[in-house]
Amino acid sequence: MARIALAAALTVALAACGSSPTRPMSQDTVIEPQRVTEHRGSDDLLTAGLGLAGLQAMTPPGFADAVHPTAAELRRRALWNNWRGIADLSATGGYGGVYGSVASVPGREYSALAKVPGAKQPHRVLVQVPDGFDLQRRCVVVAASSGSRGVYGAIAVAGAWGLPKGCAVAYTDKGAGTDYFDLDAQAGTREDGTAGAPGEPLAFIPDVPAGATGVSVKHAHSQDNPEADWGRHVKQAAEFALSALERAFPQAAPFRFDNTRVIAVGISNGGGAVLRAAELDGDWLDAVVAGEPNVHAEGPGARSLYDYTTEAALLMPCALLALPADSLPQPPVRAQAEPLWQARCASLKAAGLVEGADVAAQARSAHARLREHGWTDQALTAGALSVGFDLWRAIAVTYASAYGRYGVGEHPCGYAFAALNPDFSARAAAPAERAAWWADGSGIPPGAGVGIVDTRLAAPDFTLPGLQCLRALNDGDDEAAQRVQRGIAELRARPPRAGLPVIVVHGSDDGLVPPAFSSAPYVAQAKAAGREVAYWQVRNAQHFDGFLALPAYAARYAPLLPHVYAALDHVSAQLDGQATRAADQVIEARGRGAGKLEAGQLALPR
Structure with a gap:
């Protein structure tokens, strides 16, 4: 199926507001809000009325109709999931007391789908404008979601700090997010998070070959290599914030970069995104805070995420056996995992990737290789969590597709995404599963009922053949490897603008x-x-x-x-x-x- 045009979904109009010679807008147009909603009383900006107790609840907010949740229900549930995915909200963790805020902040949300020049697919932008916005100290906090999360993926980072202080907070999903497309049902996601069909404005409509089944994931299948545009996504979200503030407070217009403070913040992939924004030309940004950033720099020790992720996916399960068992905080299934780690050691030995006559020696060999490549024992210890949750493979599968700009059905290692049966075979998603993807997903399978389809599964170490293929895309020189490596080369970060804190x-x-x-x-x-x-x-x-x-x-x-x-x-x-x-x-x-x-x-x- 050819891609359905998104022009109707992208309202990019009106001439830009006047700006000073020193801090101009970067575009000749302004992205206008497509949707404006009010959030007051029992439905605030920061927690959708859940408060700390509601965010701490072990079960997510429900839907009155599981197959047809409302936009308000989806928003509340998305906030619940994104808060819990980023912050420690446990009873002894101190959030909301020792640090952080879940204050009830009334206000409005302005949202739209925006495109950076040259992109095939849009990214989501959303601005939260508190009723208490300080017109005398105009402040915008602009944030990019962590990981591959949806547009609320930085709520606990930027919203929790900026909204109680009277700042507007702008968010971007940086071209990833949870706008999955069901290939079997031909259903995607509208701007408000509800399900929609091709022919109406959707947040993601992939190119779909005839007969394709399963689920198309935006981060993997946009064919844009969105990570290369992270900085531009952040800047466009900041520009959208000024447009939203013009709409919210017309009496105080104009809102420009020279009269409105802009601070960028993000963690993980969001941290990498704000550092990429920091290098862009123009005096539009006042300060940057980047937490645990995934950033690909130049110089000694620098490695790409794909390089060390595929290395970890292969070697770390075996290498962890070389660390004292009591030194590891348990991956959630340690007892069940150790036989799999031992099997990985044997597979690596058979493949010539480690040395040693027994499991202990093979584990020491894998551990030594990782240490030689810059891994510390502290990183290996904490990395046990990613091994236990199979996160290394999940990252490598999605990012290989993104870096190579591969579409649906084109993954060079044969991977795909779908709802899965208990035996890991693909099946069509149920309507109730599909309805919850936008709120429950993390933007990268497995999760929210969407799993990884691995066409190379083979005994005795079932995931090893696929992982070897993924690693070869980093180290190899065939056409597929060169295509992925070109995508990785587009991610190199430059120093931030001079004078920017x-x-x-x-x-x-x-x-x-x-x-x-x-x-x-x-x-x-x-x-x-x-x-x-x-x-x-x-x-x-x-x-x-x-x-x-x-x-x-x-x-x-x-x-x-x-x-x-x-x-x-x-x-x-x-x-x-x-x-x-x-x-x-x-x-x-x-x-x-x-x-x-x-x-x-x-x-x-x-």
Whole structure:
């Protein structure tokens, strides 16, 4: 099926507002809101009325009709999922007390589908404008979602800090998100999150070959390599914020970059996105805070996400056996996983990838290879979580397709996505499953009822053939490998604009985006160029605050979000003239043990 034009979905009109010579808008047009909604009383901007107790509930907000949820129900559930995926909301985690806010913030939301020049598919942009927006201190916090999450994927990062302070908060899903397309039912997602069919404005309509079945995932199948445009996505979201503020407060117009403060923040992929925005030309951005950023820099130690992810997917299950069992915070299924890890060691030996006559020796060999390539034992220890949840494979499958700009049915290693039967065979999705994808998905399968279809599954180590194919795309020289490698080459980050305050915050124990491969070389590159970049290294912090609800992780690891908020506080004070430029710091945070989190355990910078 040929792609149905999205022109009707993209309302890009009106001449740009006048701007100063020093901080001009980057486009000749302004993205106008396609949808404006009000959120007051029992339905606020920050938690959709759930409050802390509702966000802590173990079951998501329900739908009155499971097959036809309303836009309001989907929004509430999306907020619940995104809060829980990013923040530690456990009863002993301290959120909303020791740090962070879930204040009820009334206001309006302005949303649209926007395209960066040259893109095939749109990205979602959304601006939350609180009723208490401070017209005397105009402030926009612009954020990109972490991971591949939908447009609310930075609510706990940017919204929790900016909305209670009277700032508008702008979000982008940076060309990924949860706008899955059901190939069997020919159903996608409207701008409001509800299900729609081709022929009406949808957030994602893939090119679909005849007879295609399963699920098309935007991050994998947009054919845009969205990561290459992350910085432009962020800037376009900031521009959309000014347009929304013009609509919200016409009496206070114009809103321009020269009269409105703009601070960019994100974590993980969102952190990488705001660093890519920081390098764009123009004096449109006032400060940047990047937490645990997935950024591909130049210089010693720098590695692409795809490189170290495919390496970890192959070697880490075996290498973990070389670490003392009591040194690992349990991956959730450690007892069941160890036989699989032992089988991986045997498979790697047979493939000539490790040495050793027994499992112990093979594990030591795998461990030594990872250490030689820059992995620390702290990163390997925290990486056990990604092994336990098969996250390395999930990342590699989706990103290989994105980097190669492959469409539906074109994955060079034969992977696809679909609802799965218990035996892992593909099936058509049920209407109730499809209806919840937008709210429940993380943007990258498996999850929300969508799984990975692996056409290379084979005993005895079932996922190994597919993983070897994925790794070959990084190391090989055939046409498919060159295509993926060209996509990866488009991701190289440059130093931020001169004079722009930037704070990079990263946990020393991050096992998903190790700082040795990302933040450390980025900061070194930026400083070598004379840029104003501070590096805050947080001891005993790993990648996923959301997993601190697991007792073994809470005991060992400190949350990272409080330090991201502290960095935002610092750059805001610096812009107000109340603080000097940030300095590099090693922050001696620690886990909370068996008790409740206390402020002193965070060791927040002062």
